[in-house]
Amino acid sequence: MIPFLDLKLQYESIKEELEAAVLKSLASTQYILGEEVAAFESEFAAFCGVPHAVALNSGTSALHLALLAIGLQPGDEVITVASTFVATVAAIDYVGAKPVFVDVEPETLNMDHSLITAKITERTKAILPVHLHGHPADMDPILKIARQYGLKVIEDAAQAHDSEYKGRRVGSLGDIACFSFYPGKNLGACGEGGIVVTANGDYAHTIRMLRDWGQSRKYHHDMKGFNYRMDGIQGAVLRVKLRHLKAWTEARRCHAQMYNELLRDAEVETPQERDYARHVYHVYSIRTSQRDDLQKKLTQQGIGTGIHYPIPVHLQAAYADLGYKRGDLPVTELEADRLLSLPMFPEMTNEKIEAVCRQICGVIL
Structure with missing residues (x-):
């Protein structure tokens, strides 16, 4: 038998390191967010070459909050691709916006940037390329179009941990990038997890509030938020795995x-x-x-x-x-x-x- 994916082999290869980190996390009793998650955020931000990272409970949540952070409103349009997992499009729907699809390049199956301009309308607010299968989309032309029309660019990097575009890590290219840590990903949690990375401190601040019920501090709800926090154990697990x-x-x-x-x-x-x-x-x-x-x-x-x-x-x-x-x-x-x-x-x-x-x-x- 040759399985499509074998997570047991990965677990066995780092078993002692992983179990020690999990037991330490359990003993800390910081089960939601906490020091392990904060440390992972810092380490993953540095890995991507950006100043900010906000850990969440899934990659879908990362996409959802990224779209909210850039100010997307119901009726706005987001240009993206249909050659992706459904979560990419679902997140656009969550905020009441409309996904507008362009086709993909035959060679990479990533967004065909030559088709973007024809889809831009007065309602277009963002472009959401997907780095499918771990190959980065051709970002420079996409970013050029975004600057020309005043659009935001959100990278769906759920499949592209450690991928590079012209020597720069995926995640450091657009206004915001979103990663998934679903167990089968190149960097996978022992459960669900996701993260948003960005160079924009305001976006990061907004997403930190949105993931924790819109709180600026305990019981002070400055905006309507969500329960999208990462578990402490997943932060500990991901810190171990990031080193590998x-x-x-x-x-x-x-x-x-x-x-x-x-x-x-x-x-x-x-x-x-x-x-x-x-x-x-x-x-x-x-x-x-x-x-x-x-x-x-x-x-x-x-x-x-x-x-x-x-x-x-x-x-x-x-x-x-x-x-x-x-x-x-x-x-x-x-x-x-x-x-x-x-x-x-x-x-x-x-x-x-x-x-x-x-x-x-x-x-x-």
């Missing part, structure tokens, strides 16, 4: 290189890495018109796979009210039918990668 993230990233990149080499002669498209990017391979997805047949046969051989994402958000029943139909985002729709994600986690062995590739080459030549 660079090594895990390099392992993923080595695995991806091996996949690329072994699949060179197979009739599949492997992921591309642009010259401006450092891909961190949260997901390693190949593309093939035989996707469903290949997935079935790999499953029969005990090899786990995934599809990210089979139905783009603009075609989901929950968002039918936005008025999109099949054919509106042709690249997004085409690739949703062709993408197949292969096993990818730092602890994979060369032997397992070779076994996966042998099976693929045996099906698709």
Whole structure:
């Protein structure tokens, strides 16, 4: 058996360090926020190269509060992509704004910046690119358009921990960036978690209040807020894991290189890495018109796979009210039918990668 993801191996590799941190957190009785969360915020902000980080209970909460912090109002529009997990779009809906979709580049599956300007209206207030699968979006053109039209840029970096764009870490590029620490992420908690990072102190201050019922201090509710606080134990866990993230990233990149080499002669498209990017391979997805047949046969051989994402958000029943139909985002729709994600986690062995590739080459030549 070769699982798609094996969190047990990661746990075993740092078991003593992780359990000591959790026990220390339990003994402190600081179960919500507290010193461990504050320390993690400082360490993760430094890791991203920004002055502020605010830890939250999920990546979805991070997106929600980031949109509120920039002042988004009901009826405003946010330009984003449908090639993403539904949370990206749900957060826009939470604040009463309207998601406006642009298609993606075929090579990276990230926002096609050449399509943005045509979608800008007087109601447009922000652009929300997604760094899909761990490959950064082409941010300079996006930021240039944002400056030209006075728009804010929020990075959805939920899959892009440690990714770089032109030598700068993802998270330090837009006005605000949002990360998820869902357990399967490159930096994953032992439960749910998320964070907002920003260079804007006012945004950070607002988000700190919003995550804790809008309090400026205990029982002083200056705005209507939420219960979006991070658990103390998750702060302790993430501090331990952050120390290993660079090594895990390099392992993923080595695995991806091996996949690329072994699949060179197979009739599949492997992921591309642009010259401006450092891909961190949260997901390693190949593309093939035989996707469903290949997935079935790999499953029969005990090899786990995934599809990210089979139905783009603009075609989901929950968002039918936005008025999109099949054919509106042709690249997004085409690739949703062709993408197949292969096993990818730092602890994979060369032997397992070779076994996966042998099976693929045996099906698709």
